[in-house]
Amino acid sequence: MTTATETKTDAFLSEVDQFSAHNYHPLPVVLERGEGSWVWDVDGNRYLDMLSAYSALNQGHRHPDIIAAAVEQLGLLTLTSRAFHNDLMGPFLKALCEATGFEKALPMNTGAEAVETAIKMVRKWGYKVKGVAEGKAEIIVCENNFHGRTTTIVGFSSEAQYKDGFGPFTPGFVEIPYGDADALAAAINENTVGFLVEPLQGEGGVVVPPEGYLAKARELCSAQHVAFIADEIQTGLGRTGRLFCCDWEGVRPDILIVGKALGGGVYPVSAAISDSEFMDVYTPGDHGSTFGGNPLGAAVGLASLRVVIEEKLSQRSDELGSWFMSELRALESPHVEEVRGQGLMVGVVIKESSGTARPFCEALHARGILAKETHHQVIRFAPPLTISREDLEFALKQAREVLT
Ligand SMILES: *Cc1c(COP(=O)(O)O)cnc(C)c1O
Numbered sequence: 001m002t003t004a005t006e007t008k009t010d011a012f013l014s015e016v017d018q019f020s021a022h023n024y025h026p027l028p029v030v031l032e033r034g035e036g037s038w039v040w041d042v043d044g045n046r047y048l049d050m051l052s053a054y055s056a057l058n059q060g061h062r063h064p065d066i067i068a069a070a071v072e073q074l075g076l077l078t079l080t081s082r083a084f085h086n087d088l089m090g091p092f093l094k095a096l097c098e099a100t101g102f103e104k105a106l107p108m109n110t111g112a113e114a115v116e117t118a119i120k121m122v123r124k125w126g127y128k129v130k131g132v133a134e135g136k137a138e139i140i141v142c143e144n145n146f147h148g149r150t151t152t153i154v155g156f157s158s159e160a161q162y163k164d165g166f167g168p169f170t171p172g173f174v175e176i177p178y179g180d181a182d183a184l185a186a187a188i189n190e191n192t193v194g195f196l197v198e199p200l201q202g203e204g205g206v207v208v209p210p211e212g213y214l215a216k217a218r219e220l221c222s223a224q225h226v227a228f229i230a231d232e233i234q235t236g237l238g239r240t241g242r243l244f245c246c247d248w249e250g251v252r253p254d255i256l257i258v259g260k261a262l263g264g265g266v267y268p269v270s271a272a273i274s275d276s277e278f279m280d281v282y283t284p285g286d287h288g289s290t291f292g293g294n295p296l297g298a299a300v301g302l303a304s305l306r307v308v309i310e311e312k313l314s315q316r317s318d319e320l321g322s323w324f325m326s327e328l329r330a331l332e333s334p335h336v337e338e339v340r341g342q343g344l345m346v347g348v349v350i351k352e353s354s355g356t357a358r359p360f361c362e363a364l365h366a367r368g369i370l371a372k373e374t375h376h377q378v379i380r381f382a383p384p385l386t387i388s389r390e391d392l393e394f395a396l397k398q399a400r401e402v403l404t
Contacts, residue, residue, distance in 0.1 A: 008042040027365050027372065034061030037387045039370065048395055050364075050371040052384045055202070055234045055345070057265035059307045060384035066264035069303035070296065078296040082288060088298035095302055096271060099243070099309060100256055104279040105271045107293035107301075111233040111259035112148025114270035117287060118196070118255045119152065121272060122227045123172070124281040126193030130225055136191045140226075142178040146203030147196065147231055179209035181216035188220065194227040194255070195220075199245035202234040202382075205375035206347025208340055214249040221254070227278065233259040233270065234345075237308045238385050241318030241343025248342070254278060264304030269297045313385040317343035320392060324381070327396050333403035335360070337377075346381040347374070348403070360402055367398040 012030040029047065033040040037060055039049050052058065059066060073088065080086045093105045106121075108114045119139065126132040141147075143158045154162045155169025163169070174192075176183040178201060188195075199214055201207040221228040230253035235245035237258065242248055244256065255278055259270030291297065307313070321343035328339045328348060335354035340347050350357045357373035364371050364379075374380050381399075383392070 012042060027361065027370065029365060029370065036060040036062075037384045037391050045368070047365070047368050047370045048383070048391055050369055050381050050383045050395055052382055053265060054260065055239050055382055056260040056263065058237055058239060058261035058313060058385045059264045059304060059311075060386040061265060063264060063304075063307055063386070065307055066266050066300060066303045069299045070266050073296050073299035076295070079291065079294045081290055082293060086293075086295040086298070088295040088302070089293040092298035092302045093271075093293075095305055096258075096262075096273065099305055100258075100273050101252065102256065102273045103275040105273040106279065106282070106287075107297070108259075108270045108272070108289050109268040109291050109297065110148070111231075111257070111270050112150050112153055113289060113292070114233065114257045114259050114272050115147045115153060115196075115231060116150060117272040118229050118231075118257050119194075120287055121274070121278050121281060122194035122229060122255060124286070125227065125278050126191075128281050129277065130193060132191050132193060137193045138172055138174050138189070138191045139194045139196055139229075140174050140176055140184065140187050140192060141196050142198070142201075143175055144178050144201055144204040144207065145196075145198060146201065147198075178204070178207065179213050181213055181220065184217055185220050188224045188226055192224065192226050194229050196229045196231060198231045198235065199248070199251075200235050200240055200342055200345065202345065202380075203374055205349070205378040206341050206345060206380055208342060212249070214246055214251045218249075218251045218253075227254040229253060229255040229257065231257045233257055237261040237305075238313035238317050239343055239345050239382065240341075241314060241321055243308070243314050245342065261308070262301050262304055263297070264300055264307065266304075267297050267300040269301040269304070271301075308385075311386065314343075317385045320344055320385075320387065320389065321346065323389075324392055324396065328381075328399065331400055331404055335403055341381075344381075344383060344385055344387075348379040348381065348399075350377050350379065352377065363402045364398055367402065369395055369398045 009030045030042045031039045096105045123137045126137040141156045147153045152170040156173035176187045256273040263269035337349040337351045356376045357379045
């Protein structure tokens, strides 16, 4: 029974607590509507979304062009499976290849699936093209990485909790420190097929590598015939102030992985993108996904990509992000160790002596700002890239009150 003092929020929270796995620790807010950078909860409170679903909402909530594309496609055809063709997959992949400068793209749904697609692609390339001995292929990954949650992917995570209780894991991965090009040089051997890296670590706490790292890593990979695989699922599509974070150092990966904002916050759409040298190792039956490349996802993906490009979201992210970060630094908060990031991917690192980031996120929640801590000490600010300067000013005002 609902008592008079119990809010709608409380009722939803206890329902989820009862019927769902406890694999998340969300803020206690139950949302029912969203528009642009704002969301509303079931009790009528309004919040500024400063997380944007881990950068899956770069275009904001319910962008009208993306919704229109989805609605139109809902009235026509939603799923064919890859047993047949549909008339949206080609146009979508062509646009994706044109935007990224690659020859081919393989559509998937979630980010983890696109990462798996890249892993399989580069292993097979290693055996069939590079000539690595069967069963010996190695992929180099970085400490503090986040590439998703499948058993293979968590197997090469350095986060103990992601792995605890889930082994045995897939072999063939070698871990090196992030941001250390010398460590990469030392780790490459004749069996190395790929180097899988986030150009900026998002889940790892908004960690920006030293300047020149990506370019140096690219050079090392080229020299040793190792595929440079950039996981831009979170950093891509304008988030860091460039279309892709690798663009900051003029680096073109061999395999580019995208997801999150490719679905415009409407539908899961991801892809592994490369030139034919890599993509063509896949032959019929090698790999697949029932929903990958479906016409609804393709229509949404096409519209989502268009919005990023036509609304110049990378440039907005660069300009607003630079301003926002400098304002946050100017607060000179006694609790803040460092403000770091690129574009509108900003991490505010809380000093250990001030406790964890969680209470700060809770205080922001009480003031109408939704942000989430990552890695205990970091408040991540990653609003929709469509956010207005006035709304960012509101966020800054609340951050000022909470942090000083
Ligand atoms: C979110 C994320 C993934 C996983 O994407 P899912 O859609 O959750 O499977 C992989 N890599 C990075 C860098 C991410 O941020």
